[in-house]
Amino acid sequence: MKLNLRSVDLNLLPVFSAIMDAGQLSRAAESLGMSQPAISAALQRLRHTFGDDLFVRTHQGMTPTPRARELYDQLGPQLLALRETLDPGNRFDPGTSQRVFRLVSVDYFEMVILPPLLARVRNQAPNVMLEVSPATDAMVDQLHKTQVDLAIDAFVQEEDRLQRQVLLEEGLVVVARQGHPVLKGRCSKKQFLNAEHVVLPDRNRRLPLDQILDAPGWQRRTGARVTQFASMLATAAGSDMIATVPERLARHYAAPLNLQVLPFPVPLPPVPVYMLWSPALDQDPAHRWLRQQLHDTLAGL
Template sequence: MKLNLRSVDLNLLPVFAAVVEHRQLSRAAEHLGMSQPAVSAALQRLRLTVGDALFVRSRSGLQPTPRADALYQQVRQGLEVLTEALDPEPVFDPATAQRNFRIVAVDYLETLVLGKLVSAIQVESQSLGVKVLPQQAGWQKWLLDAEADFAFDTQPPDDARLLVEAVGEEALVVVARQGHPLIKGSLSLDQFLMAGHVVLPERERRTLPLDQILGMPGWRRNIGAQVGNFTSLVSVASTSDLIATIPLRLADRLAPMFQLQVLPFPVPVDPVPVYLIWPSAMDQDPAHRWLKQKLLDCLPYG
């Protein structure tokens, strides 16, 4: 019949290990911060549990019995595992760790950050990966349920269980194709108001309340197409007479490839903030903190 572990005082095991390692009750007691009688009493209780004397006295101190030697090899490994698992400051070694980090973001950040991030990770590890999750309804719950590690958004969350850091801001510009019949190197407010636009879904458009910015309550863009991501915005603008409003850094990256004009926004507009968001429950996780620093190092806002 196997021993019922619930009947064993596991506090006896560190005492036993200390006596094996120090071979004297007095030294073991000093190491443990216990009195010698308390160490002796603990050993006696463990002897009764395992049914063995565990130690015999000799001129050089206490010598483990064969049963104690075998027990120590197993106990030592178990104590090391428990110590590592319960360590308030566990060590994270990217060279040996295996993990796939998940980041919620729109493709704007995929284009500007993901390549640099993967390269930075691979300098230290070949076993860590990154998966970008699309920013869709309910993404904050992914963070709270440990289904995602980080997220980027233009608005700070209102949930106290999520931590947030403002990491940068992005200016907005308008792009139009080279050879656009009406827009040639400059963009007036009237041209912007009259043009057809390719836009993102409604949630993303709320980040840019144009009717308020332009002082025209209720005004709406003439939407010629709605797409799901920034890359499609650029692609549609490059092959049609629709114009698109996009972040400046993205325009700088993609305009040459898509042969686009990059035009200042027709009226002054505040830059859009970018926030990094993560669950407070993961804030002390060493792997999580390691990836956060990598992310911050790779962001283009420095």
């Protein structure tokens, strides 16, 4: 049976959006200037209207049901467009905005992309803040709830409800300290396999490098496992271990850390680095501005 639009109280839709964004009734109530009992009552009316629980209370907060996620993906862009249409003062002005943009990524982003991005942002938006957190397994859920604005990651998220774009393609190279006892300007397959490697934790996803290393005869010797690219570079610089890292990262820090940058022993396809975000933010003027700043920054790298 089709939903009778005359039975839908449109005043409930901002409440639904606020609960999705906040993940908790108390935070949603605070964001809307409502009491928590009023939010709870509105949620009950929403459940009755759509014939679904919409949110299930868990130890992590109010977890949306599949029906709630579907509604949010469809209604989010329309609600943002409606706000902009009805409230022209809500349009984004970089020169006066004090918005905090929240991003999640590995430290490659902070070491390579963030410095020039901040320089570009500061020229246009002196009071805008960028807050970067480590990428975790909760990243997709955070994006859906718009608790974060963007994720920057080399791993494709198998999640059709997220928007995505390729920001750049990154090559992989081998780094070793200057004066390494074996590696001097090149790295053969035999040298690569005989060396000890400093590596990152396995994120259970596949990159071109993983396909090479899983092939017969390509088992490398792991000497240390660390949590960040910065630690990989520091370990390679201070020991005889080697590391396989993104080329832009390696070349940026080779001179300060006294590292050699060597081609990988065999050709590797470049690794795409993706930008991911919620469809609910796709038409948000501030969000579109931030995405454009990222594209413009990377055009100069």
